[in-house]
Amino acid sequence: MSDFDFSVIAANWAFLAEGLRYTLQVTVTAMVGGILIGTLLALMRLGSITPLRWFAIGYVNVFRSVPLVQVILAFYLILPLVLQMITGKPTPIGAANSAYFTFTIFEAAYYSEIMRSGIQSIPKGQIAAGYALGFTYGQTMRHVVLPQAFRNMLPVLLTQTIILFQDISLVYAIGATDFFGAADKITQRDLRPVEMYTTVAVVYFIICFLLSRLVKRLQTRIAIIR
């Protein structure tokens, strides 16, 4: 066992790639869905309708106070029961599918805080200008405030997405096979932990590094537009 044997990577590449694909799919789904729901939550929180504001505050505080692993487990267990209540028949959805849902809902709490500060960073005069032109509240948000808030917050949103990408490894708790989970399963069978985990770490590093470079480039580009 003293020699490193990286052939374990090549031999299991297809399985690892399948795991990586799943990780990326959940990341993109939770990013898009999370930003959409997060934006709605931010608008509720900043709006004037009290019950909606309370709902948004409660939502964000609950999900930010519970460990992600626990939320993953809870949704995996509860979701089929809820679906059964709705449809009236047992509806197993599986670990892999429940993660899409869980991460979207969980990340929405974080994205909503980012969008909230983005919306609040837009000068009040911009909103007044939208209203003065005859825009409704919805039009002012859609055409004036949100595009600017989104653009201002893009680097932070992407940084959050990098964290999300790494956090998906926590689906090992419910036995789903993401990139890390795939490596973990192979390791338990082939007993090559050092080679496998090193490779996995390098791949995570490369992807996250490229993403953070992208964030940097976006930051300078946005600085020019402003």
Place this chain on the structure above:
Amino acid sequence: MIEIQNVSKWYGSFQVLTDCTTRVDKGEVVVVCGPSGSGKSTLIKCVNALEPFQKGSVVVDGIAVEDPKTNLPKLRSRVGMVFQHFELFPHMTITDNLAIAQVKVLGRSRDEAVERGLKLLDRVGLKAHAAKFPGQLSGGQQQRVAIARALAMDPICMLFDEPTSALDPEMINEVLDVMVQLAQEGMTMMCVTHEMGFARKVANRVIFMDRGAIVEDAAKEEFFGQPRSERAQTFLAKILNH
């Protein structure tokens, strides 16, 4: 056109407007002046309901602004407004700034809106800048675009809220020139400004405000010739003597 009657407004227990009454008739140019914090901007923002008020009434073209049944977006789309800090939308080109409200609010086609926008842009002398973003223009240029953007909605009257006070001195005149031209064409205008030269040239009436109240509301000649109130006299002496 604009009738302001006994309007009072409070921020909590602090009264910012006290029983303000005045009117702007069709084709009239009314200049509102006064020291800072006197409520000028607040009053003009009550006209298109950007600021709510607790007492009194504002009627624009026969429509009561404070009536909860009033369709405010529709009313505002007919009242042009120009702000101290221009408030062009920084994420859109000049063309889009001019066109978007025409398309989304008035329901014009994009081609029609762009054509109308570019025509007005030409009028304020900035046709060459249509494809640029607001951040690439000077303050004076941005303010002229903002005036064109408001005019593109074919407003029945125009509100100006200190349109030149955020500008460098050498840019003030290019904006005032556009406003003078507009006044001479018969546009109904209510202007909060300290530009007394502008007031002298085109105003029909001048309103002087102090501590939230309208202290003086007089024809231009009367206001500059012999203001009745002592406060207006001192104010004029201060801003005209250098």
